[in-house]
Amino acid sequence: MADNDNRDHNRRDRDDRRRNADGGRPRSGGSGQRGYGADRGGNERRDWGSKERRGEGGDRRSYGDRDSRGGDRQDRRRDDRRSSGDRDNRRGDSRGDSRDNRGGRRPTGARYGQRGDDFTGGPRSGPVRQGFREERMDRRAAEPDLPEGLDLADLDPLVRQDLRVLSKDNAEAVGKHILMAAELVDDAPELALQHARAAKNRAGRVAVAREVNGITAYRAGEWKEALSELRAARRIGGGPxxxxxxxxxxxxxxxxxxxxxxxxxxxxxxxxxxxxxxxxxxxxxxxxxxxxxxxxxxxxxxxxxxxxxxxxxxxxxxxxxxxxxxxxxxxxxxxxxxxxxxxxxxxxxxxxxxxxxxxx
Missing domain, CATH: 1.25.40.10 (Tetratricopeptide repeat domain)
Known part of the structure; x- marks a missing residue:
């Protein structure tokens, strides 16, 4: 009986040490990274760039990176700042212009206010621009109609791969607009441009959507729009x-x-x-x-x-x-x-x- 009690005690102690080593949080995959949307129903990590997917090198960093060694860098930064504030209080630092009434350091604009960072040292999305959702709904309502029978299998495999960063429904709509833009660009370039713009509006961070918009605008004689979209596609996708x-x-x-x-x-x-x-x-x-x-x-x-x-x-x-x-x-x-x-x-x-x- 005593041996069983000792084994139970040792097991609980080992579990406690593991939780402490992990910062008290469950790991999310083998790398310890949590990407954008991972807190909302366990969705997969989403990347906004395509360099790694295209084999062009570059580290892929997703929104809200966690330390791959386990634990949370944000917690450590917060603890370091608290420890620093405690040491300064013990020294009796009297620089009132950089401290609040509680004796701790006040965040300066150079580190926090100008870049929108919060007190944990991590990025913050910031307020959503007023009327953004309404504008997006209006754009989608103005999209040209998609005919029945469009098959996404007609898309280039590399294009389908690029669209995998989108949700399933959105990727399907973007792919169909790209198909229509390609089909109409010779005979009806203006209508083709409407489809290309609809694809870009739905997938503005996907290089192929910006490229299709740029090519279609070029064929329609919209030089300024074409140049802007082709530049954006090059920034996102890399390469020449x-x-x-x-x-x-x-x-x-x-x-x-x-x-x-x-x-x-x-x-x-x-x-x-x-x-x-x-x-x-x-x-x-x-x-x-x-x-x-x-x-x-x-x-x-x-x-x-x-x-x-x-x-x-x-x-x-x-x-x-x-x-x-x-x-x-x-x-x-x-x-x-x-x-x-x-x-x-x-x-x-x-x-x-x-x-x-x-x-x-």
Whole structure:
């Protein structure tokens, strides 16, 4: 009987030590992290970035991070401040301008008030802007109708993966608006833009939603909106982003020099061959806008146009080279390259035949 009592006592003592080591709180998963929404029904942690999911590196930090070693950093900070206040009281510190009537330190604006932190040292969401919920309801009421029969399986798998950070119903609605934007962008760009905006409004922190909005706005000729959305998509998703479209938006806004500035960014080195060709074509166009036709020829030449390249990207590069030569006054060379494009362009994607006839 005594041995049983000793074992029970030892077990209770061991359990108490474990609770104390964990800060008196249950662990939430193996890492000890609690993400946004984890206190509301045990929902999974939600991330607002996509770098880790896309394999682009970077630590993923969720709202309300906890210390992975167990225990709560906020409690330790609060205890440290209390201990510091007690030591200062024992010293008889008389700096009244930094203390309240109870003798403890008063939080200064540089640490608390300016950033919205609370007394526990953790982040605080702050007050919700007045009328925010009403505006969101109005936006959703103004969304274009979604037809029946849309299948989310038609979405690119990477797009579906990006939408997994949303709730199921919201992800479904966003995916359907993206499908409609892609389907309508050629024949009805304005309606397609309404669907793209609806997707962005529902998923403003998802890179693919901002990118779709930017591309659709570009196709609709809304240069300013397109540039803003493409910049946001690049900030959220990382990587070089849609540099060619961003540069072309600068041209559309009458700022070819801004487009050329983009060509000096470090992200250009991250572009694959096809994207690099498109970007060079846009930069050559910006050079033409500024009357720098020989510079435009050099811009295209750096991409090494090749008559043996039968790809669509190679065909576009050859056409851009012929066009740059023509605008630089090098007519014979331009005629030769336009003739090459005509021979390769069996589906008549370009107007090379008309350009060649005009030169002749």
């Amino acid at each position: 982003g849609m540099l060619a479209l961003m540069a072309d938006c600068e041209r559309g806004l009458g700022r070819p020099e801004k487009a050329i500035e983009l060509s000096r960014s470090e992200e250009v080195a991250q572009l694959d061959r096809e994207a690099a060709v498109e970007f060079a074509i846009v930069i050559a166009g910006a050079r033409h806008d500024m009357g720098q036709h020989e510079s435009a020829v050099l811009t295209v030449e750096r991409m090494n146009p090749d008559r043996k390249d039968d790809s669509f990207s190679g065909l576009r590069l050859a056409y851009a080279y012929a066009d740059a030569l023509a605008q630089a006054g090098r007519t014979e060379e331009a005629r030769d390259w336009f003739a090459h494009v005509v021979a390769k362009d069996e589906d008549e994607w370009t107007d090379a035949a008309e350009r060649l006839e005009a030169l002749d």
